[in-house]
Amino acid sequence: MLFDRLFSRWALGWLLAAVGVPVLLAAALLVGRALTAGPAPAPVAAAPTAAIPPAPDEPSPSPEESVPAAAPAPDDLPVVTYDPAPGGFPADPGPADTRPLAEGLTPTRTVAAYDAPGGRPLAFLAPTISGVELTVPIVERRVGWTAVLLPSANRRIAWLPEGGWSTAALPDQIVVERRPHRLTWFRDGRAVRSWEVSLGMPGQSTPLGRTFVLGRTPPPQDVYGGVDIFALGAIPDDPGAVPTGLRGAHIGLHSWYTDDTLGKNVTNGCIRLTRSGQRQLLAALRPGTAVVVVDQLPAPPATA
Template identity: 75%
Template sequence: MVGGAAYGGWALTLAPETTPTVRPDDGVSRPISEMPASHSPEAGDGPAAAPAPDWLPEIDYDPAPAGFPADPDTLDTTPLTEGVRPARRLAAYDAPGGRPLAFLMPTIRGVELTVPIARRERGWTAVLLPSANRRLAWLPPGGFRTVALRDQIVVERVPYRLTWYHDGEAKRSWRLSLGQPGQETPLGRTFILGRTPPPEPVYGGVDIYALGAVPDDPEAVPASLRGAHIGIHTWYHDGELGQSTTNGCIRLTSSGQRLLLAEVPPGTPVVVVDELPTPPPTA
């Protein structure tokens, strides 16, 4: 089966026991604020948050609602070093002081959510939107805490290379298989949403990372993979490394996947580019 069942998440059950515990050195850098957003001391002189109707959808594993703004720095490989962990249901807006479009929840399928911070403006915080590609959600102050993000994964499509960075230093690089024509691995910034056990023997018995990204063209993937997320995973053989054979996922060696699973927690930023200007020293 070439590239079959290549999304690590078409039948994803993100159970807490399958998600690695965030390391103590990912420590909290800002306390939870339980005050209403428009009265939070962090709000400063920024625009107040409009009330969010209760009927707005919740962002979960299904495709995120439309209307959120594009990430203007989606191909920027500068590490994102802070993440947001919601402490309660948070209204997500299309701009600072803009329209509420959905609710960001503390968990997705039972897994604690950590979303990387992409930018800040006038007391508001923009995070990478789960279950969408190259989109941001704006959050008013209050109702979340921030944590340090010390890792980053950079995927290069042209040289078929994944590089793991820790504290800005390249640690390891691996050869990859990526998405076949028409089902290319989506470009841009995303993040590790969580992990799940391998549902089939083709994954070599190694857990899968589900990313926040989804296929750019959901209709191009096989029907059995509709509604899936892009994943980072291994395969039962390494004969397709350096080729475009998956349904959009990022496929590396089993030893590489096991190392990432041991060292890299959910919430870690992932950015997919065509090629870095200079190869990493680990290439």
């Protein structure tokens, strides 16, 4: 199940109007076009339990370190949108790292994205994608430069020089384990809840690695169970393997009209959980929240 392209200006749209519900049920579910920002996180009543250690403190740069200069960015560089991101960006140095990414970056103006500190400018990051404010998790820092997960790409990062962006706290994290078909919600590095989930079918597996919540969209069909959907920053690993009507779509996190398929590989790559679980996540998670998909954690979370 995949998210199709989105209309801008936060409007609710319908995904692939020519595709009927029987096709949705057979080929997996399509998602509406309009992303909206999530509500303010609701208070969490569950008592957290330890599961994921916090990331170690980063060393302070020495005064002798120099800041690599940012080369001027040509005006005709592409802008990263909902479509697959331009190529040439480096691989995520820790795609399976489950330590929390506790800080996000939000462009306050259009900023150039580089392939390395002092490297080549390859694209622009705008303050919004499809009308929704863009927040991307920070994965690494060097003197004068910050690396973030790249939207509309899998396991890729972009380097940004200082200026033109602000930061925001990201207290939550989602970890998805493919073998046990389990999703666990963490807050401040501690497990809050775990749910059984459905994942991608053979040939259209849910992509491994770190990604993030891009935004949310109202459900365009009853098959979603009447619950809003999260669009993720990830796209199919093999876009040609998905049905034609789903080309250009994103991976999503959503519920379904029935829970009968939980624990199975039946989707076109999306992550499907219960309606009650999705409602809890919708009330808690903000755009930019990190999502990491691994085969299996070394030990089950205490909430499993």
